[in-house]
Amino acid sequence: QRNSPHEHAVNDLHLARLYLKFDQPDRATQHLDAAAKGFESLKMIRFSDEAMELRQKLELNQSHTQSGSQTAASI
Numbered sequence: 001q002r003n004s005p006h007e008h009a010v011n012d013l014h015l016a017r018l019y020l021k022f023d024q025p026d027r028a029t030q031h032l033d034a035a036a037k038g039f040e041s042l043k044m045i046r047f048s049d050e051a052m053e054l055r056q057k058l059e060l061n062q063s064h065t066q067s068g069s070q071t072a073a074s075i
Contacts, residue, residue: 005038009035009042013035020058029055035051
């Protein structure tokens with residue numbers, strides 16, 4: 001159904017993937033948070049887990065990027 005909570009959550013998940021692809025982690029995080037919240041409220045566990053897994057990968061990637069840049073800066 002158009003403009004439904006499910007549609008908003010799915011759109012947020014897709015937008016998060018696009019922002020990640022185009023290296024915009026802050027915007028991706030916003031959409032991942034919105035997607036996870038929407039899926040949790042709808043009790044759509046599989047989709048909620050997918051959003052949280054993507055968020056964890058994003059955070060892991062950011063921590064590796066930050067530690068790499070700190071290492072390069074200290075050289």
